Amino acid sequence: MRTSSTIRTGRTVKRTTRAAATLAVAALALSLTACGGDDDNGGGDNGDKSGGTKAPASSVTLPKLDGESLEVAAVWTGTEQENFKQVLAEFEKRTGAKVTFVPAQDPIINFLGSKIAGGAPPDVAMLPQPGAIKQAVDKGWAKPLGAEATKELGENYSQGWQDIGKVGGKQYGVYYKAANKSLIWYNAQVFENAGAAEPKTWDELLDTAQMVYDSGVAPFSVGGADGWTLTDWFENVYLSQAGPEKYDQLAKHEIKWTDPSVKEALTTLAEIWGKKDFVAGGASGALQTEFPASVTQTFTGGDQPKAGMVYEGDFVQVNIGETKAKVGTDAKVFPFPAVGDTAPVVSGGDAAVVFKDSKAAQALATWLASPDAAAIQAKLGGFLSPNKSVDASVYPNEVQKKIADALIAAGDDFRFDMSDQAPQAFGGTPGKGEWKTLQDFLKNPKDVAGAQAKLEADAAAAYGG
Numbered sequence: 377m378r379t380s381s382t383i384r385t386g387r388t389v390k391r392t393t394r395a396a397a398t399l400a401v402a403a404l405a406l407s408l409t410a411c412g413g414d415d416d417n418g419g420g421d422n423g424d425k426s427g428g429t430k431a432p433a434s435s436v437t438l439p440k441l442d443g444e445s446l447e448v449a450a451v452w453t454g455t456e457q458e459n460f461k462q463v464l465a466e467f468e469k470r471t472g473a474k475v476t477f478v479p480a481q482d483p484i485i486n487f488l489g490s491k492i493a494g495g496a497p498p499d500v501a502m503l504p505q506p507g508a509i510k511q512a513v514d515k516g517w518a519k520p521l522g523a524e525a526t527k528e529l530g531e532n533y534s535q536g537w538q539d540i541g542k543v544g545g546k547q548y549g550v551y552y553k554a555a556n557k558s559l560i561w562y563n564a565q566v567f568e569n570a571g572a573a574e575p576k577t578w579d580e581l582l583d584t585a586q587m588v589y590d591s592g593v594a595p596f597s598v599g600g601a602d603g604w605t606l607t608d609w610f611e612n613v614y615l616s617q618a619g620p621e622k623y624d625q626l627a628k629h630e631i632k633w634t635d636p637s638v639k640e641a642l643t644t645l646a647e648i649w650g651k652k653d654f655v656a657g658g659a660s661g662a663l664q665t666e667f668p669a670s671v672t673q674t675f676t677g678g679d680q681p682k683a684g685m686v687y688e689g690d691f692v693q694v695n696i697g698e699t700k701a702k703v704g705t706d707a708k709v710f711p712f713p714a715v716g717d718t719a720p721v722v723s724g725g726d727a728a729v730v731f732k733d734s735k736a737a738q739a740l741a742t743w744l745a746s747p748d749a750a751a752i753q754a755k756l757g758g759f760l761s762p763n764k765s766v767d768a769s770v771y772p773n774e775v776q777k778k779i780a781d782a783l784i785a786a787g788d789d790f791r792f793d794m795s796d797q798a799p800q801a802f803g804g805t806p807g808k809g810e811w812k813t814l815q816d817f818l819k820n821p822k823d824v825a826g827a828q829a830k831l832e833a834d835a836a837a838a839y840g841g
Contacts, residue, residue: 436747436748437524438743441472446474446736448501448740449478449498450477450501451479451482455694455698463744471736482804483804483806497517499732500732501729502553502729505795507797507803513544518731521738528742528745533745534787548729550741551725551727554783555793556782557612559689560686560712565678566593566681567588567708572587578714580713585654589653593680595654595683596656598656598687603812604667610641610814611720613641616712617640627798634829642821642824663815670686675701694758723790725762747761754770760780795811802835802838803838810834
């Protein structure tokens with residue numbers, strides 16, 4: 377799953393105080409401590425698939441669209457794509473329209489550019505970055521949401537989630553899918569064998585990692601082949617250590633990547649990335665490990681998996697579902713520990729954006745802004761909705777319910793993934809910009825100054841100076 381970012385202009389991010397962030401993290405921490413027992417469902421793929429085809433009680437009015445055809449583009453693959461198709465199938469059932477899912481390549485903005493140049497844009501695209509929304513608007517591709525979709529958003533979303541879908545004060549995006557990206561998942565048997573407990577601070581995390589290592593298991597699995605996972609590591613450390621004000625400034629490139637606060641965060645990251653045998657397979661192994669494998673190798677192999685912990689968002693459950701591990705018993709989770717004064721709260725998300733301004737496309741945007749649509753995919757697992765009207769009881773296990781409750785309880789008190797706020801050339805392109813530089817830093821975490829200089833050079837070029 378691609379997730380995470382913000383753009384320098386055109387969208388408003390709700391600024392939070394340290395106290396607000398503390399409350400949000402406290403809510404999450406309290407929620408997750410209740411998630412260690414047996415669940416009704418293991419999450420991920422193990423949910424009741426039949427639930428996705430049942431029509432929930434209708435809370436949204438949609439037009440009749442018999443004979444209309446729509447294309448929806450997204451980078452989603454595998455289970456994530458199949459679950460989203462069930463949401464589209466219900467839209468077809470309610471409206472009579474025919475919807476085709478178009479698999480897109482990452483970065484999706486480049487894929488869309490090719491489709492538009494060929495005269496065949498999709499009707500709607502799911503964009504994983506506010507930066508991509510801004511680019512689509514600047515290029516004249518994206519169309520503003522109509523009155524019905526905007527009304528649905530106003531009824532079901534906090535102001536912060538509405539604002540990150542705006543450009544120039546106009547609503548363009550429906551944040552259909554969210555991610556809580558401040559979580560560390562762990563193999564419960566490994567922790568038990570090591571005598572380890574869930575850490576609450578960075579120093580405690582390092583102690584826990586040493587205990588896991590001493591028990592004969594590499595502490596961390598890192599999906600370094602996907603550069604976005606590394607940006608997420610950095611953002612959690614930076615937000616907690618430097619604070620929300622600095623985070624906002626760096627996200628907008630109002631301060632440079634050569635700032636001392638960046639040096640401090642990279643140096644902190646190196647305490648894990650640069651510690652011999654703390655990362656499964658070492659740096660070279662991590663750089664050949666894609667995100668899905670980083671999860672599955674943590675929860676396979678009995679009590680001797682390749683790693684004891686894996687950092688990433690709530691969507692990790694989809695990949696845990698591909699193993700025999702059960703979420704809440706075999707696979708447990710704790711909030712990303714506090715590096716500075718408070719623990720971080722980083723969110724990501726995917727927004728539906730209209731590219732063909734038609735009755736059918738606007739109706740689909742309205743549908744995706746409704747709790748009816750979100751509830752279908754929420755029940756299938758591996759999905760988190762920022763829609764506050766979704767009943768948390770639809771989520772398939774207690775872990776997911778608590779994560780969803782915490783996200784909604786946070787309201788506007790979150791920080792959106794920094795790399796997704798950046799121009800895509802810097803924060804969202806494989807083999808370039810922040811992704812590539814952090815991969816290089818994972819390989820050589822002693823070169824803090826070199827990483828900073830490269831990050832700043834690429835950021836300056838992408839942001840225009």
